[in-house]
Amino acid sequence: MGCDVVTVSTDTQFVHLAWQRCEKELAAVKYPMAADPTGNVSRMFGVHDEASGLALRGTFIIDPEGTLLNSEVNFYNLGRNIDELLRKFKANVYMKRKANEVCPSKWKDEGDKTLVDPGAKMVGKVHEALQGELQGA
Amino acid sequence: MNDVPVTTKLGHKVPLFELATYDPVKGDFSKFSLAEQLERKRWTILFFYPADFTFV
Numbered sequence: 001m002g003c004d005v006v007t008v009s010t011d012t013q014f015v016h017l018a019w020q021r022c023e024k025e026l027a028a029v030k031y032p033m034a035a036d037p038t039g040n041v042s043r044m045f046g047v048h049d050e051a052s053g054l055a056l057r058g059t060f061i062i063d064p065e066g067t068l069l070n071s072e073v074n075f076y077n078l079g080r081n082i083d084e085l086l087r088k089f090k091a092n093v094y095m096k097r098k099a100n101e102v103c104p105s106k107w108k109d110e111g112d113k114t115l116v117d118p119g120a121k122m123v124g125k126v127h128e129a130l131q132g133e134l135q136g137a
Numbered sequence: 138m139n140d141v142p143v144t145t146k147l148g149h150k151v152p153l154f155e156l157a158t159y160d161p162v163k164g165d166f167s168k169f170s171l172a173e174q175l176e177r178k179r180w181t182i183l184f185f186y187p188a189d190f191t192f193v
Contacts, residue, residue, distance in 0.1 A: 003179065004174065009189060010188070013157045017166075020161050031184075032160045035156060043144070062183070064174070064179055068151050071147060085182070
């Protein structure tokens with residue numbers, strides 16, 4: 001889908017190499033592992049923990065024009081859900097093509113119900129719009 | 138070292154940056170460049186985590 005995933009921590013690329021070659025769980029990893037030892041890129045996204053010098057679990061979606069469209073930050077002890085990341089990525093790609101549509105919370109993939117041209121007629125009538133019962137929607 | 142970046146807000150352009158990388162596919166060092174991503178019209182997902190040799 002024209003997307004590149006890059007993992008980032010404040011470790012150097014040398015440590016990334018050593019970790020990926022040592023840890024068998026990472027044998028299948030294909031993503032470039034980026035080094036942010038100064039923490040400056042982590043700060044750019046607001047995930048640098050100044051107390052520890054480490055990056056929090058932040059995930060960011062940037063479109064092909066360089067605009068930040070999505071951010072999710074978890075504290076140290078909560079892992080991320082890849083299905084939810086994929087859902088948000090697909091929704092952003094879809095909405096890039098269909099600028100007059102918005103994806104509701106239950107949207108999962110192309111073909112699922114969207115809201116088209118949300119405007120005055122939909123105010124207070126989102127339920128009807130989601131059911132396809134809104135006149136003229 | 139006074140150029141501490143400002144946090145990028147949603148809907149705003151991310152300042153161009155580059156990072157050194159280790160590329161497991163090539164087994165070699167490389168670099169990530171946001172400018173190159175824009176030239177190639179690619180989406181980017183950045184995935185931050187605290188530290189290597191921990192339990193991601």
